[in-house]
Amino acid sequence: MVETLRPILASIPLFDGMKPDHLELIAGCASNVRFAPGEFAARQGEAADRFFIVRKGRLALQVHGPGRGELTLLTVGDNEVLGWSWLVPPYKWHFDARALTDTRVLALDGRCLRGKFESDYQLGYEMMTRFAQLMTQRLEAASLQLLDLYGSNA
């Protein structure tokens, strides 16, 4: 019997409380991937055909600035999610994603998932709701970073 990734998905906060049949559908789009330290998981401008859930390790979301090198916007660690460009046309990565340590991830195929959302709107709604929450948290965090709360003028 082939084991699916469903039990692993069920333990990840993004999928907390999701129905088993939906988890099974998502597991059909998931695979295990490993990135070596320094290896790119995604490159700015490339097709965003998947997103990542870190199982062990750390990924950095980065942007390259001329004369400034790689600037890290945020890091994600165990059980955290990186990437939502797979949900939004034109499905291209807006930033680089790079492994800071030896990193094991679940890679979820965005095209595969979008296809399943088209035939199962309830699953699509579930995932959109969860990603909306994730985006809200990231937007809040980015706003706090912009405020420079600990700076001299804070």
Add this chain to the structure above:
Amino acid sequence: MRDALRQTGADLPDPMRPVPFRIRRVEEETHDTFTLVLTPPPGAPPFSFRPGQFNMLWAFGAGEVPISLSGPPGEVREIVHTVRAVGPVTRELRRLKKGDTVGVRGPFGTAWPVEEVAGSDVVLVAGGIGLAPLRPALLALLAERPRYGRILLLVGARTPGDLLFVNELADWRGRFDVDVDVIFDRAAPGWHGLVGVVTSLIPSAPFDPRNAAAFVCGPEIMMNFALLELERRGVPPSRLFVSLERNMKCGVGLCGHCQMGPFFVCRDGPVFPRERVARWLAIREV
């Protein structure tokens, strides 16, 4: 929580008179933050304080500022203050050297309820200079380590160069009985640690929210978002505590400079149960 949060200051023999303490040591923490180690004058009564309390420090000729005690709590022979040089008085304090004199009034204010949260997981969330008032609380928790569940210290700072107590944080990280995470708003190329805001550490932090208490100290906006995340995790609102900062002058609830709604922050705070001040924190300019 009554004991830790009882009002103090007015019971001191002469709370308005500064005592001349001598600077024993000055330690540079960051480009704008330093630590003063002060000793009382000969013959002075022992100095005793609880984690979270503050002193009024007088830089002669410049003025007086409230500064939290950042050293080990209890009855002590020297007191420790970590100060960020941001105004005329703190800049004057920064110019002082070993052997110089600082006027000290205190200790004032309420304390982190360290005793009252025994048996729970304890989460300390610090932003920037907010780590200084939490340091005595962590030292008190570690001094009685078996009495607590998991102890977590979540620290946010602007950049790696702005981090306080670097060596001590490394020591704490090396211990197996405390979880320490440090995250920076921004980091230079080559940095391989965490980047983001301190509130982002809360959702995955390893503690049991149903049996946890949290002490939060930092800029007020950061504290508000940290409290939201702690509530989302399920920490009971009655187990959330914050340390507030207002324009304090007298330290004993007489002058009214630090009034926030019905409270004087110097006397009724600086440590408050979140529930007690939530209404007032939501009102602008209070």
